[in-house]
Amino acid sequence: MICSTSCSNRFLLLPLALLVVLLLGGCAGLEHTTVSSSGNTDLPARLEEGALYALLPIENLSASRAPLAELDMQLRNALKERGIRLLEPERLETFMREQRMRSRGGINLTQSRALRDLGVAGVFITALETWREGEVPRVSLIMRLVQSGDEPEILWIDGVGRTGDEAPGLLGLGLVKDVRQLTAGALERLLDSFVAARSGAEPGTAAQKKRHQPKYRYRAADFDPAAEYRVAVIPFLNVDTREHAGRIVGLHVVRQLQRYGNLKVLEPGLVREALLSQRMIMQEGPSLEAAELLAAADVLGADLVVSGRVFAYEGDAGESKVDFSLQIFSGIEPQVIWTSHSYGGGDDGVYFFDRGRVPSAHELAGRLAEAAIGDFAQ
Structure with missing residues (x-):
């Protein structure tokens, strides 16, 4: 049987087409992990140069046991790497004890004024939404920055959700099985959003479906x-x-x-x-x-x-x-x-x-x- 040149070319292109489809399929999750900043567009003017901020301990809303102390330290170090001055943990612990702060999920007016008196310009409040270890780990966080003083106001808020199988790639090479590796990437994306907002970037939005x-x-x-x-x-x-x-x-x-x-x-x-x-x-x-x-x-x-x-x-x-x-x-x-x-x-x-x-x-x-x-x- 004699096959034309065009027929042979079509057969040669099949493996290449299949490879492209697999790559697209493996990268499908990438479009879903983008963090879009939310907050006031005048954030740069509201942040005080070299100001001191407080980082409240992470509130666990995940309904799972999570290494909160480890996550707190990881988040604290990530903020410091981005040039944010933070109230020392010992001073924060004393403050929370004196203010009888039972909730980690927000601050009231009395606490906001007390923070300002302490020289703290604002407070970072973080909720752990999802924490799952195992073969396909998952982690999600929502974080906001609240200005201290007579009227605590949200200056910035954003969140990130990641799963180990969000971008498996060809032959599963993109799978992430270590929840701590996944968390490090999530924190990086979340704080990059804050840095972008701090520099005056416009809030982004996901493509609506x-x-x-x-x-x-x-x-x-x-x-x-x-x-x-x-x-x-x-x-x-x-x-x-x-x-x-x-x-x-x-x-x-x-x-x-x-x-x-x-x-x-x-x-x-x-x-x-x-x-x-x-x-x-x-x-x-x-x-x-x-x-x-x-x-x-x-x-x-x-x-x-x-x-x-x-x-x-x-x-x-x-x-x-x-x-x-x-x-x-x-x-x-x-x-x-x-x-x-x-x-x-x-x-x-x-x-x-x-x-x-x-x-x-x-x-x-x-x-x-x-x-x-x-x-x-x-």
């Missing part, structure tokens, strides 16, 4: 998204899902709200203290009562109160899945001005070689929250 848009949404016709608002985010209600999921989704929403210059997002520690003072510390989920309380001028003076319910938050193993509803109340005239429902899986819309896969619940939650808040705020 239709599958991440809310499945249902409503916004009151008389709401003006361009006006300026003080925004309080209260913990979301866990509905039969993993421990701390409500806190985690709340932080993702805070992160996305912080992108908009007309929205002043109140430090979660202030919100917690306000609920405590009104004996509403167990308050979770959407509530007109909470909106009225936090809107009071002698409490927080919040114009908008944000909350919701979390129905699924799965990402410790296997396919990531996130499902939550979002409600936003007006504190000025108690009414619902926004409601939406977002859900999805990391493998949604993925058909060939994991192209487009979102490997971590952290990133999936971030994309769902970004899409929902984007619809609300624009």
Whole structure:
């Protein structure tokens, strides 16, 4: 049988085409690990040259045992390598004891003023969202910088989620099986985001996909998204899902709200203290009562109160899945001005070689929250 030259060339190109497809498939996860900074675009002007900052111990929201002391030291060293002066651990421990700080997840007004009196310009607050060791390790963190003084204000917030199989590459050569190696890369990306924001870089956004848009949404016709608002985010209600999921989704929403210059997002520690003072510390989920309380001028003076319910938050193993509803109340005239429902899986819309896969619940939650808040705020 005689075969033409063009036929032979097609057969010769098949292995090359297969190699290209495999490489693309192996690199599919890379597009999902980009950290996009969130925060005020005037951050450089707000940071004091050579100022002293505090680094609170990491709060464990992972529902897993994690080497927190080791992670604290790793994070402290990474910040110092980037030229950040930090309050010594012994002085911080004494301060937390004197202030009776039981929570690592935020600061209240009294603590903020005490930090300023101590010569501390701001405080880094970090939540460990996911920690999994094993064959396919996973780690996710959310971190923010809060200014100290008479009005603790979020200056910068961002997060990163990584999985060992996010970019396996050809023949699995890109797999990361050491959780500490994975963590080092995660911290590097997270703090690179802070350094970029400190230098005045514009906040980035992930490419929006239709599958991440809310499945249902409503916004009151008389709401003006361009006006300026003080925004309080209260913990979301866990509905039969993993421990701390409500806190985690709340932080993702805070992160996305912080992108908009007309929205002043109140430090979660202030919100917690306000609920405590009104004996509403167990308050979770959407509530007109909470909106009225936090809107009071002698409490927080919040114009908008944000909350919701979390129905699924799965990402410790296997396919990531996130499902939550979002409600936003007006504190000025108690009414619902926004409601939406977002859900999805990391493998949604993925058909060939994991192209487009979102490997971590952290990133999936971030994309769902970004899409929902984007619809609300624009």
